[in-house]
Amino acid sequence: MKITLTQNKKVKPDFSKLGFGKYFTDHMLMMTYSDGAWNEPEIVPYAPVPMDPCTNVLHYGQGIFEGMKAYKTPEGKITMFRAYDNLRRLNKSADRLCMPNVDIELVMDGLKQLLVIDQDWIPTAPGTALYIRPFMIANDKALGVHAAHNYIFFIILSPVGSYYAHGLQPTKILVEEEMVRAPLGGTGECKCMGNYAASLFAGEMANKKGYDQVLWLDGKEHKYVEEVGAMNIFFVIDGVVITPALVGSILHGVTRRSVIEVLQKDGYKVEERRISTDEIVKAHKDVRLNEVFGSGTAAVISPVGVLNFRGEDLIVNNNEMGPIYRHAYERITSIQNGTAADEFGWVVHVN
Known part of the structure; x- marks a missing residue:
């Protein structure tokens, strides 16, 4: 797997004031699909992805996503909760939207490497975690209502606190x-x-x-x-x-x-x-x-x-x-x- 590390690491936020989905780590995983097969995934610096205005996900919404979390144990070990279940569900969503399945073991291997690289972003206070967002989008550059032939799969990471502003209050x-x-x-x-x-x-x-x-x-x-x-x-x-x-x-x-x-x-x-x-x-x-x-x-x-x-x-x-x-x-x-x-x-x- 090709890994390109950032030369400009971000300043980390105050982990006691994270909120949800506001901050993102230094790197992300990307994998493209073309000619009927997935290409090798790579880890690259987190950055905007240029898109042609006619890219069909922007018009017809052929896109799916998942959500899971990583944690650090008291011993400093990195773990994920039921991540295989989430990736299996991603593939079921892909089936329903005429999108290609991902190789779960290949993605899991890349995700683990990504987590190790960005492990300093994993918060450890109670109620916090590193949110993992895998998602896939159609990437054909043409209009017309039909399943695409080209796709991009991403995984981005975000340190998070409580989903609700009021925390665990009802x-x-x-x-x-x-x-x-x-x-x-x-x-x-x-x-x-x-x-x-x-x-x-x-x-x-x-x-x-x-x-x-x-x-x-x-x-x-x-x-x-x-x-x-x-x-x-x-x-x-x-x-x-x-x-x-x-x-x-x-x-x-x-x-x-x-x-x-x-x-x-x-x-x-x-x-x-x-x-x-x-x-x-x-x-x-x-x-x-x-x-x-x-x-x-x-x-x-x-x-x-x-x-x-x-x-x-x-x-x-x-x-x-x-x-x-x-x-x-x-x-x-x-x-x-x-x-x-x-x-x-x-x-x-x-x-």
């Missing part, structure tokens, strides 16, 4: 009944660029009303819960943990699966099934809605303190973190940061 979620994120048969279970662009308007409207995110419902009946803008979602009703079943329009969240596996192993009852707004509202009215929380790579696990449905704020657990949320958060983050044993085989060791 979030406020607005239930969206009119607009939909993804219909059945669409691209809802893929991490493709268009899904997120389509969610922006409802998200902006929710922000203006004082809410952090939108809770999306199904595209047919507009009553079955699907996911939040940046998270899969969990409800605890009468002590039972319920999360929407993966029906084709919901992202197959890696953190979602981790939460389910941890809670089931630790003796909690978890159900993957359809859950309606009627059921949630009734459970809240009957004081049986114990907790709500979301899961995702960016947010990890985030408690929900308020659900707004048809103009009414449903306060969950007195707008406080619940015990099942705390248990899941502590179990998963301790495995991620290396302070607990990895009994599930999720951790990928880099060095």
Whole structure:
């Protein structure tokens, strides 16, 4: 693998004030696809990439991405959390958008080298990590609605703190009944660029009303819960943990699966099934809605303190973190940061 190191290293930000996705490391990985095959990946200095105005990703959105995190253990070792699962999901997204699969082992080898080169950018304070963003874009220089023949694959790295400005304090979620994120048969279970662009308007409207995110419902009946803008979602009703079943329009969240596996192993009852707004509202009215929380790579696990449905704020657990949320958060983050044993085989060791 060709490696070109930067001659002008960046000044690192204050790691106590990172926010999310604002800063990027000194290097990135790039790999091009042409003539039906991937070329050798290379690591180069992080820099803008010139694009022809007619490059088809700019017009038709044929692009996919992933998100995962790297950590430094107390012993100084670099690890990643379930990175193979993310790369397998990237290839599933590629299939859906008529894009070429990447060689997972080749990409993993390049990613490990990139992490070693930029390891000084990995923050170590609680709640921080080095966010890893692999993405692929169509790179044909022509107009016309068809699958491209040329692609570029990138991996960039960003030191991050909490996804939400308020940190781990409970979030406020607005239930969206009119607009939909993804219909059945669409691209809802893929991490493709268009899904997120389509969610922006409802998200902006929710922000203006004082809410952090939108809770999306199904595209047919507009009553079955699907996911939040940046998270899969969990409800605890009468002590039972319920999360929407993966029906084709919901992202197959890696953190979602981790939460389910941890809670089931630790003796909690978890159900993957359809859950309606009627059921949630009734459970809240009957004081049986114990907790709500979301899961995702960016947010990890985030408690929900308020659900707004048809103009009414449903306060969950007195707008406080619940015990099942705390248990899941502590179990998963301790495995991620290396302070607990990895009994599930999720951790990928880099060095």
